[in-house]
Amino acid sequence: MEAISPTIKLVVPTRIYGGGYGDQASLFASQVNYNCKKNMKRMKIVMQATEENKKGGSNNISSNVDMSDPDWKHKFEEEFEERFRIPHLTDVFPQAVAYPSTFCLRMRSPVSEKFAHGYPSDEEWHGYINDNDRVLLKVIRYSSPTSAGAECIDPNCTWVEQWVHRAGPRDKIYFKPEDVKAAIVTCGGLCPGLNDVIRQIVITLEIYGVKKIVGIPFGYRGFRDSDLDEMPLSRKVIQNIHLSGGSVLGVSRGSPPVSEIVDSMEERGINMLFVLGGDGTHAGANAIHNECWKRKLKVAVVGVPKTIDNDILLMDKTFGFDTAVEEAQRAINSAYIEAHSAYRGIGIVKLMGRSSGFIAMHASLASGQIDICLIPEVPFNLHGHHGVLSHLKYLLETKGSAVVCVAEGAGQNLVQKTNAKDASGNVVFGDIGVLIQQETKKHFKEIGSVADVKYIDPTYMIRACRANASDGILCAVLGQNAVHGAFAGYSGITVGICNTHYAYFPISEVITHTRQVDPNSRMWHRCLTSTGQPDFY
Structure with missing residues (x-):
């Protein structure tokens, strides 16, 4: 069926935008008529761009499930659950011992060493997250693939539940605080909020009872370069760092070989690593996680997504x-x-x-x-x-x-x-x-x-x-949840906000490609409504 280009007879006011007459009005009419005639072309190009985004840049989840199978929905949900299962120390160390959590916000004043291995009131404190708690990844139920911003699994837009792991403190931990040496590294470029995240990681580690906390200077290169000494961190050191931008640890791009980084971690006795960076940095963190487990090292590697571009998959937004x-x-x-x-x-x-x-x-x-x-x-x-x-x-x-x-x-x-x-x-x-x-x-x-x-x-x-107030809150919660995830025994994960709730994701799932603006999304349409711009192609 051929597309019909509309013909419009436009009545133009005598004065446009408070400017002149005549030619301006004619130009305005010509512009509107042109936009209407190109409507079909716009839809074709936008839909094409949307399809490209869904292949390589949107939050849509690809699957290998055969949609012709009558039981495809159940199989898709099973596949999704397996893909988004977050790696745990017990995968490599089945005999790993769990301890009562040392994180409890009751009876904390004054802090007493006699409660270093758990608090008598822990069982009465309902601040822990159950391992089976989940956060719904998609909250809009689309009725048609042509709906603005639709992300459908099949042509009928069948509702399929996609759940990710809820972030937060667990009642059991897999590291004794006195045995932990935690390291923090910031990689890539600067981003508002880096110091806020560093600060909250240190504060939360100390609440768990960790005494040995260090910062790795200038990104991954700080593991290799002998002239760069690790920076001891404590609440006293980081108390006011969030009041300024940048990173107190410094940043740099590039990375030495993963084997050298893990060698350095072994030599230093680091068994918790918190990595702040974008998708490239996270790819490095995932490689470090895999190498540690390949060597049978009891190490937790946790990422905190840092990108000012907001282009990390599956998350509402990133800090900064x-x-x-x-x-x-x-x-x-x-x-x-x-x-x-x-x-x-x-x-x-x-x-x-x-x-x-x-x-x-x-x-x-x-x-x-x-x-x-x-x-x-x-x-x-x-x-x-x-x-x-x-x-x-x-x-x-x-x-x-x-x-x-x-x-x-x-x-x-x-x-x-x-x-x-x-x-x-x-x-x-x-x-x-x-x-x-x-x-x-x-x-x-x-x-x-x-x-x-x-x-x-x-x-x-x-x-x-x-960082502004909004990002300051986001950074604080991300930093806290990164520590909770590490103590819970998870590794190869990153933490983010999903539909206003905080969740853990396998790093492997958020680095597959870059998140992009969907040209058919409501937000882009809102932007076009605001600017009033036509198509430029």
């Missing part, structure tokens, strides 16, 4: 994201003031987001000042009758100014390719922000039109700042 969106408002507001105050001003803001446009999307929606939001997940053209530059011309003629927000990974097909890679092995992207700035100036000069273009790149200002 809210702060990044909030701080981005300053740059966007500055760009708006510059553009709005100038004659035919254009403000361009580049925000972080290599493969995912979550920061740009949320910041654009939060500010209400963005006219064009460009993200990696949605292709666009700069030139042409319906490209970004053409729309900027339209905005200047109707509004008198325009503000563009672009994610760093957007439009990489438009910039010059580079084979350069950073220390983590990531391809160094071309600067899309500078390209848009240059092409905008060039375009308006060529058409003989005035445009005052200002460009703002707040990247390092955003990631180096202190």
Whole structure:
């Protein structure tokens, strides 16, 4: 069946946006008619992008279950339960002994050494998590695959329960606190909240009764480089570190061989390792976990997802994201003031987001000042009758100014390719922000039109700042639950927030691919409603 392009007779008001007459109104009508005629094309491209995301970038869970099997639903749920089973020390050490938990928030004042192996009131304290507690991964029951943001297992959108393990303290622990030497390492780039997580890990370890806590300086390289000494950590040392940004331990990219890291851990007597980092860092943590168990080492390796881009699978959000969106408002507001105050001003803001446009999307929606939001997940053209530059011309003629927000990974097909890679092995992207700035100036000069273009790149200002209150709470709970997971005997896991509840995930399941914005999601549609931008392809 052929798609029918609608024909619209548009009655245009005599004045648009408080600007001029005539040509502006005609241009506005032409733009609306064009958008309507391209509706079918938009749907085709969006659905195609959505399918690509579901294959490699969404939160959808792939499966090897044969959907033609009448019992496929039951088999899918069994497969899911097995995949998301979190590794436990008893998998390698079946005879591992469990001890009564030393974590109890009753009778804690004053802290007494005679309760180091458990509290008389523990059985009366209902603050422990049962090992069989679960958190529902998906909470929306879609009725159709065509629903906005639908993530369906089968074409009929059959409701399938997907559960993950609830995080929190257990009543039995698998490490004696006096035998524990815990290490914390921060890898990759900076992110608001690193110090908050470090602080809470140390505080919670001390509540369990751990005396030996160290920080590994400058990422994984701190395990290898002889000139980098481990940093002793205690409540006294970390008490106020959350009041500033950055990481008290330092960060770096890259990693020595996993075998060297585990050798170093053995030499130092480290049997709990807390790793703060993104998907690459988590892949390293999973490799360390596997190597430790291969060597039959009783070690717990627990990750805390750290990515300002919010691109970790299965989680509501990662720490630092809210702060990044909030701080981005300053740059966007500055760009708006510059553009709005100038004659035919254009403000361009580049925000972080290599493969995912979550920061740009949320910041654009939060500010209400963005006219064009460009993200990696949605292709666009700069030139042409319906490209970004053409729309900027339209905005200047109707509004008198325009503000563009672009994610760093957007439009990489438009910039010059580079084979350069950073220390983590990531391809160094071309600067899309500078390209848009240059092409905008060039375009308006060529058409003989005035445009005052200002460009703002707040990247390092955003990631180096202190966590806001929302992220501070998230960091505190993540840090606490990381310690609870380690003492419970889990390893090769990471902790995150899922549908407002905290859960443990196998690291292997969150590093399969990068989470991305779904172009068919309600949040992206909300962003488009706010900006009012057309399609640029």
